[in-house]
Amino acid sequence: MPVCALCHAESNRIIFKKENRTYFRCKCGFIFSRVSGMQNDVPPHHYDETYYSPWEIAQGDQSPWRIGKNATFASWLRAIARFTSLRGSLLDIGCAAGCFLEIAVQQGWDAAGVEISSFAAAEAKKRFGGRVFYGTLHEAHYDDNRFDAITAFDVIEHLDDPVSFINEIGRIIKPGGLLALSTADSAAWSCRILGKRWPQFKPEHCSYFSLPTIDRLLRNSHFEILHRGAAGKRLTIAYIDAYFRAYPSALFGPLFSLLPRILPKHLRTAPLRVHTGELFVIARRTR
Numbered sequence: 001m002p003v004c005a006l007c008h009a010e011s012n013r014i015i016f017k018k019e020n021r022t023y024f025r026c027k028c029g030f031i032f033s034r035v036s037g038m039q040n041d042v043p044p045h046h047y048d049e050t051y052y053s054p055w056e057i058a059q060g061d062q063s064p065w066r067i068g069k070n071a072t073f074a075s076w077l078r079a080i081a082r083f084t085s086l087r088g089s090l091l092d093i094g095c096a097a098g099c100f101l102e103i104a105v106q107q108g109w110d111a112a113g114v115e116i117s118s119f120a121a122a123e124a125k126k127r128f129g130g131r132v133f134y135g136t137l138h139e140a141h142y143d144d145n146r147f148d149a150i151t152a153f154d155v156i157e158h159l160d161d162p163v164s165f166i167n168e169i170g171r172i173i174k175p176g177g178l179l180a181l182s183t184a185d186s187a188a189w190s191c192r193i194l195g196k197r198w199p200q201f202k203p204e205h206c207s208y209f210s211l212p213t214i215d216r217l218l219r220n221s222h223f224e225i226l227h228r229g230a231a232g233k234r235l236t237i238a239y240i241d242a243y244f245r246a247y248p249s250a251l252f253g254p255l256f257s258l259l260p261r262i263l264p265k266h267l268r269t270a271p272l273r274v275h276t277g278e279l280f281v282i283a284r285r286t287r
């Protein structure tokens with residue numbers, strides 16, 4: 001039985017199996033998955049161009065994807081700005097093609113990024129050059145106390161050892177620095193209702209947090225949570241349709257393939273605030 005990455009207990013309960021993975025729930029509330037029959041996870045997915053196809057990286061600034069992403073990132077930067085007037089050094093972990101970096105730089109941050117997808121990192125390097133590191137956070141070997149703020153949006157659910165990830169962030173963030181995270185919320189109603197059919201239970205995800213477990217993760221690494229809530233992503237109908245064509249859902253797919261055909265264009269492309277069953281947390285390093 002694999003050990004819980006969060007509390008190290010071995011008494012995990014198998015909750016279900018899906019595709020090639022087994023899903024466990026620890027008594028501490030943490031949910032995680034492993035490739036069936038393996039104690040540790042397999043090496044990370046390659047996140048090549050096909051992984052990003054629904055995100056339409058190459059389709060320009062006015063794609064439904066970019067409109068929604070830009071609105072989401074702008075709202076998250078506004079949330080961070082409520083806790084600091086400083087626009088210092090910022091690291092975006094899992095920066096993908098650099099959309100968040102672009103908005104952060106526009107708002108005065110000295111922003112850098114880390115990305116493990118060679119495809120996405122190459123896209124980001126076209127605009128940000130040496131500010132983007134291709135590889136994992138640990139491989140980047142940033143100096144101690146280097147950053148005023150660190151963001152990792154939709155990243156920790158991909159990691160089988162989120163504790164060492166947060167500890168590494170703790171090493172490279174300045175005392176008092178801000179950390180903003182978004183991740184799937186395993187306590188969301190969509191998860192409770194859909195069970196193993198919840199779209200977030202997919203092979204590239206292996207760690208599932210809720211507010212109590214992410215609070216424990218952060219407190220153990222000397223972060224105090226300043227803001228917690230629903231991620232409230234901005235999505236366009238056209239984007240949601242593209243998402244469900246990439247990740248088919250018997251429940252939502254038909255609905256969101258119908259809407260783009262019956263709605264006028266300004267409604268198809270306007271960013272709507274959608275509760276996607278994800279958490280958004282801002283925490284401060286306490287030492």
Ligand SMILES: [Zn+2]
Pocket residue numbers: 004005006007008009026027028029030
């Ligand atoms: Zn546990």
